[in-house]
Amino acid sequence: MKEYAICIVGGGSRYTPDMLAMLCNQKERFPLRKIVLYDNENERQDVVGAYAEILFKEYYPELKELVYTTDPDTAFSDIDFALMQIRAGRLNMREQDEKIAIKHGCLGQETCGAGGFAYGMRSIPAVVEIIKQIREKSPECWILNYSNPAAIVAEATNRIYSDDKRIINICDMPIAIMDMYAAVLGKKRKDLEPKYFGLNHFGWFTNIYDRETGEDYLPRLKEILKTPVDVQTEPLFQEPSWKATFKFMSTMIQDYDEYLPNTYLQYYLYPRKMFEKQNSDYTRANEVMDGNEKETYERMETIIALGKIKGTEFAITEDVGCHAEYIVDLATALANNTKEVFLLMTENKGIIENLDRHMMVEVPCRVGSSGVEPLVVGTVPTFYKGLIEQQYAYEKLTVDAYLEGSKKKAMQALVLNRTVVNTDTAIALLEDLIKANKEYWRELK
Ligand SMILES: NC(=O)c1ccc[n+]([C@@H]2O[C@H](COP(=O)([O-])OP(=O)(O)OC[C@H]3O[C@@H](n4cnc5c(N)ncnc54)[C@H](O)[C@@H]3O)[C@@H](O)[C@H]2O)c1
Numbered sequence: 001m002k003e004y005a006i007c008i009v010g011g012g013s014r015y016t017p018d019m020l021a022m023l024c025n026q027k028e029r030f031p032l033r034k035i036v037l038y039d040n041e042n043e044r045q046d047v048v049g050a051y052a053e054i055l056f057k058e059y060y061p062e063l064k065e066l067v068y069t070t071d072p073d074t075a076f077s078d079i080d081f082a083l084m085q086i087r088a089g090r091l092n093m094r095e096q097d098e099k100i101a102i103k104h105g106c107l108g109q110e111t112c113g114a115g116g117f118a119y120g121m122r123s124i125p126a127v128v129e130i131i132k133q134i135r136e137k138s139p140e141c142w143i144l145n146y147s148n149p150a151a152i153v154a155e156a157t158n159r160i161y162s163d164d165k166r167i168i169n170i171c172d173m174p175i176a177i178m179d180m181y182a183a184v185l186g187k188k189r190k191d192l193e194p195k196y197f198g199l200n201h202f203g204w205f206t207n208i209y210d211r212e213t214g215e216d217y218l219p220r221l222k223e224i225l226k227t228p229v230d231v232q233t234e235p236l237f238q239e240p241s242w243k244a245t246f247k248f249m250s251t252m253i254q255d256y257d258e259y260l261p262n263t264y265l266q267y268y269l270y271p272r273k274m275f276e277k278q279n280s281d282y283t284r285a286n287e288v289m290d291g292n293e294k295e296t297y298e299r300m301e302t303i304i305a306l307g308k309i310k311g312t313e314f315a316i317t318e319d320v321g322c323h324a325e326y327i328v329d330l331a332t333a334l335a336n337n338t339k340e341v342f343l344l345m346t347e348n349k350g351i352i353e354n355l356d357r358h359m360m361v362e363v364p365c366r367v368g369s370s371g372v373e374p375l376v377v378g379t380v381p382t383f384y385k386g387l388i389e390q391q392y393a394y395e396k397l398t399v400d401a402y403l404e405g406s407k408k409k410a411m412q413a414l415v416l417n418r419t420v421v422n423t424d425t426a427i428a429l430l431e432d433l434i435k436a437n438k439e440y441w442r443e444l445k
């Protein structure tokens with residue numbers, strides 16, 4: 001079996017340790033000769049790198065090469081896959097995004113509304129530059145992007161690298177939701193086959209079929225989920241904000257009982273309610289910095305001090321979470337031509353007949369060694385069409401604003417976002433976001 005070389009871009013991410021564990025677990029199916037970790041911050045990369053040395057010595061002795069570096073030329077030479085998970089501006093800029101939006105009476109959220117807009121304007125140049133550097137060194141490698149806001153990054157990369165069919169944008173939220181469906185049905189996620197349409201963080205499940213019997217569980221799931229369920233599928237979901245998100249799904253299903261919504265629709269369909277729930281002094285960024293990020297780094301530092309993982313409480317298990325699992329499954333499908341179906345972002349091209357052909361939709365796609373083949377959806381009803389078109393216009397205008405350096409388009413994008421709406425708010429918000437993002441955004445005129 002061919003052995004591959006992969007690079008994790010944003011190697012200092014709090015998601016990297018689980019991804020590395022997943023690569024160890026999957027070595028039979030997806031054998032590797034080289035793993036590269038690349039980050040633009042030395043201090044972070046060195047910690048994850050030192051942790052990876054211990055992990056691979058114990059769990060992946062067959063691996064020929066581990067490289068951890070902040071040099072892009074070293075990182076991107078001779079690789080078959082780049083898994084990208086950068087956070088331009090890190091979590092302290094996420095905190096700014098959230099708090100500036102709240103100050104203006106809007107929802108403060110990482111990927112939705114004004115926060116997602118600000119993050120998008122930082123992510124586009126960073127991701128575009130990294131892709132350019134990767135293509136100089138490894139023109140054929142698969143680039144699998146998780147970096148958020150994925151909808152905006154996908155729109156930008158599709159416009160800027162329109163001929164490059166080896167860039168794939170992916171999100172784990174739909175499968176995290178499917179893990180929850182599987183749990184309440186007493187099944188495994190891989191027993192289920194979804195039909196889904198929409199944009200990233202803005203979509204609906206229309207059917208959940210049993211892969212073996214063909215039964216559609218959607219009616220049963222709607223009944224079950226009208227009552228809030230306590231989701232236990234990921235340790236992270238025990239945090240108060242995730243608990244509240246999954247709990248709120250029941251309200252959405254009671255109000256809209258046609259399809260099953262992505263959790264992120266709560267922000268667009270109930271922006272006032274979501275705004276009222278926020279704590280302007282302590283947002284999700286604070287929760288993550290004080291919680292998951294800190295714990296992840298402390299865990300790696302403890303392991304480095306111990307010098308071992310096996311035989312300790314940190315020994316890796318089969319279950320390393322769906323974020324890592326999904327991206328490694330996707331890489332495996334590309335490498336081994338498995339033709340598995342994934343929910344991915346892809347150019348519409350008629351898959352959803354009554355929507356713009358160039359829209360970056362999130363739909364089921366078959367994946368094999370020749371790439372991504374989206375599966376037909378058909379037409380979508382007026383309510384969903386209206387919502388999607390407005391949200392896509394916001395995403396498109398955000399990318400236009402970046403490409404043209406246009407303040408007018410930036411303002412128009414914000415007005416179109418259902419979490420902002422008012423023109424005076426959009427203008428004031430934009431001024432504050434420009435000031436906060438001086439170091440990251442191109443100049444808007
Ligand atoms: N698509 C999805 O469903 C999904 C799911 C989870 C996380 N994410 C995304 O994954 C990313 C990582 O999240 P996190 O919470 O681990 O963030 P993090 O801040 O812990 O890690 C991101 C890493 O990227 C590095 N980085 C930033 N800019 C860089 C650049 N230009 N070049 C190289 N490295 C750079 C940072 O130094 C940091 O170590 C974010 O974009 C997040 O939104 C996406």
Ligand SMILES: O=P(O)(O)OC[C@H]1O[C@H](O[C@H]2[C@H](O)[C@@H](O)[C@@H](O)O[C@@H]2CO)[C@H](O)[C@@H](O)[C@@H]1O
Binds near residue numbers: 110172176236324
């Ligand atoms: O607030 P955060 O940073 O904890 O999460 C924001 C991300 O939420 C989704 O990803 C989930 C994922 O669905 C879940 O399975 C698990 O792996 O945790 C992730 C969050 O930490 C969402 O899809 C991402 O785009 C968000 O960045």
Ligand SMILES: [Mn+2]
Binds near residue numbers: 150170172201
């Ligand atoms: Mn996502």
